[in-house]
Amino acid sequence: MSEEHAKNAARFLANKEQEQWHNETLWQVRGKRDRLAMAIPEWETLREWASGIKMHTLSHLDRYLEQFAANAEANGVKVHWAKDGEEHNEIVYGILKERGVKKLVKSKSMLTEECHLNPFLISKGIDVVESDLGERILQLMDEPPSHIVMPAIHLKREEIGALFEEKLHTEKGNSDPAYLTHAARLHLRQEFLTADASMTGANFGVAATGDVVVCTNEGNADMGTSFAPLHIVSMGMEKLVPDYQSLGVFIRLLARSATGQPVTAYTSHYRKPRKGCEMHLVIVDNGRSRTMEMGDHRRTLKCIRCGACMNTCPVYRRSGGYAYTYFIPGPIGINLGMLRSAKTYAGNLSACSLCCSCNNVCPVKIDLADRIYAWRQSLDRLGKADRIKKGMSKGLKFLFSHPALYRLSLRLAPLLRYMPRFLMYNRLNGWGKGREMPEFANESFTEMWKKGKVKTHTNQRSHE
Amino acid sequence: MSSKEEILSRIRQTVGTGYAMPEIILPAGAVEYGDKTAQFAAVSESVGGRAVVAGKGADLNEMIRSLYPAAKTIASNIPEITLATFNPDKTGTPYELDGTELAVVRGEIGVAENGAVWIAQNVKEKALYFIAEYLVILLDAEKIVHNMHEAYRQIRLNDYGFGLFISGPSKTADIEQALVTGAHGAKGVTVILTSAV
Structure with a gap:
């Protein structure tokens, strides 16, 4: 097994104090999650349902996608289909170009990260503004997120204070989180009010109604979509749920699992474009249909991107998001990376102690650790097995049979x-x-x- | 073949075993609250919001004024809210709502388990819910349900095609996990629980 993760982690571990803070802070989030989960006697039933609903939806995905797209179109939403990231980016750029969009304000979307949309649009001359506070901080730093829900969890307030001093002209030496957040509020409000288009991801798509559901705490997706006359939604095709009853199960699980909150501040249902405005929906495959062919690994598609597996993972907490070579870190990221390109991302497989804690917190019951174990069995076939360990295994085999x-x-x-x-x-x-x-x-x-x-x-x- | 057809045909080749849809009927012992109003108020507070009960015959305008004594620009399209300084439905574009200090709107359903209030868009521009510095939501206390399953059985979108659950103020913890309210949306949310009786 490659030592890529261990080498990257060594950089993170060099700052002992920061490592300890990172570890303890994420463990506290896990603690909050536990307290909320335990207050709901039917929690395990909800997890069973969530897993069952996703498996059902995935095994009838063609039908649900057609139903969803037909409903969205009937609601006045223009639906596009993208086989891969490249097609997704071309579709988005095409829409923006046709309408002469100069400034696009975005809310957090892991899918657009996956497709490398931002650098593509920026290369075409579009001003792309991330509006989630953590994402905006990282965009100003020109760095990627290190966690899918708490993107700037690896940064200290002083670093953000210094960044804002330079970019937003905040007071010198002031790194109070409330002060910095409100400075970002004023700065981003101007961006919302002057954007020509907005873009959001989708937490869920409801097949029965065509609703796109977006959950945020900041209200940034809502600010974006409330002003600009054009709203583009980028949605992975595995995000579908059949109807409102199934959606209710996921809304109960999502924020509790992610941040230990009973629900996000905003759970927004976008069904139709605003009056006189446009709404576009890009449904993206980008390898998901290939994953569906991969036997048990198909279960990875149940993921609702809550990040609970990261918060609980002892390796993630003590190595940080940047130790992983795939843009999504932690147990789910190890798996998604392998599904993207096993040869490229096999180095992350070592970042797991097989403690299986992730399996037990995952709200949709993905057997993340078992999947990692299964991937490890294929390392030799991929030509990625560690030569030294391989030699040792051979030696031990000889020893045990004599x-x-x-x-x-x-x-x-x-x-x-x-x-x-x-x-x-x-x-x-x-x-x-x-x-x-x-x-x-x-x-x-x-x-x-x-x-x-x-x-x-x-x-x-x-x-x- | 279009991308749509290509994607759908790939999926059709892989769907394999059809998994049955689970039956969503809450088991015995699932969480229920003896006093839904009290639970709703407690959770609202825990998420940084506030829920207050308007007694029988209470003057809502007086209540709102005492909750937000400094508010000068107050938006509401509810006829009874006479302290409103303007009707947001009479403005031309959402941009004109910038600078609203307080918005007073109606909610339809409250959820005891998480303090969320469902609103199917009931103002001309949904921007009002987010751009106002503070938000007051009027909610009939009788409309509080136990959980999201019940809420989703009742909610309907109208012709605006937008609706949302709001639970407390806009917030973020993106800087060192320190919780700060007022990230982009309302800095404070008060739900006034009214009673028809």
Whole structure:
């Protein structure tokens, strides 16, 4: 397995204080999630339903997509279909160009990140303004998000204060979060009021009504769509739910899982364009239909991008979003990266201890850790298996299939204690990196057993 | 073949086993609140909002004035709200709503589990819900339901084709997870629970 993630994580870990803050802060978010989840006795039922609804929808996706698109069109929404990111970007640019749009104000959309829309539009001369506070901070820094729900979680207030001082001319040395947030409010309000078009992602598409549902806390999607005469929605085709009853299940789960809130401040249903305005919807495949062909990995398409798996992941919390090579980090990002390009993103597979905590918090019950385990089994086939570990596995296989040799090596193992450190702790022994090797016992269990040193508790057990 | 046809035909080749739609009927023991109004008010507060009960025969204008004594530009299209300084439906474009200090609107359904209020667009420009510095939502206390399942059984969109749940003020924690209200939308939201009796 590649060490790419470990190498990147080392940079994050160099700042111990920041690493500790990152770890503890995300763990607090996980704690909030737990408190809210536990206040709902039917929580596990909701997760079962959410998983079931998504599997049902995915297994009838052709039908639901047709129904959704037909309803949206009947509502006066112009529907476009994009096979891949490139087609998506061309469609969006085509709409903007035709209407002479100079400034586009966007709310957070992981799909447009996936399609690399912003750099494409900027290269065409469009002024693209991200309006989610975290996204705006990163756009001003020219950096990508490090978390899908809390994009600027890796930054300290002082860094943001210095950035705003330079870009928004805020007071020197003032890094109070309330002060900075309100400075961004004033700055972005001008952008909302002067944009020619707005763009949002979609948390859900409701097949039965054609509604596009967007959940935000800031109200930035709503500000954007309330002024500019053109609204473009970019939606991954797996975002569909059949109807309002199924939507209710997801709305109950989403914010509780994501940030430990009972619901986001705004849950907006966009069904028709505003009077005299236009609404366009781009339905995007970009590899999703390929994922559907990939057996159990299809379950990854249930994801509602809440980020709960990141907040709980001990590896993510202690390595940060930038340690991963795919733009979505954490357990879901490891999986989505592998589905995008297994060869390119295999380096992230090592960023998992198989503790399975992600499986247990995922609101749609994706077996994220099991998927990662399954991907690891295919590393050799991908030509990405670690040569050293492969060699060790071969050696161990030989050892385990030759009992006499195995017993001899066990008897000799305690001698490792007397080996010079440089022979034990070096490049060839990945397990000796950053940790001490366990001490071998003087006697193996088998030897102890044979000598009758192992006390059995058969009598005790009969009373249990 | 169009992209639409290409995508749909690819999906048709892969859909495989059809999974059944789960039956969404809440199990026994699912959360229910003895006093929905009290629960709604408690959650509203926990999300940075506020819910106040208007007693029988209370003067809503007086109440709103005492809640927001400094508000000068007050928008409302509700005839009974006489302290409104203008009717937002009489403005030409949404841009003219910039500078609104307080908007008073009606909500349709309240949700006890999360303090959300459903509004199917009931002003000419939906911008009003977001651009006003503060928002007052009038809600019939009888219209509070336990959870989102109940709410979604009742909500309908009208000809505007827009509706939303609002739960508390606009907020963000994007700077060091420090919670700040008033990110882009209303800095404060008060739900006034009215009673028909």
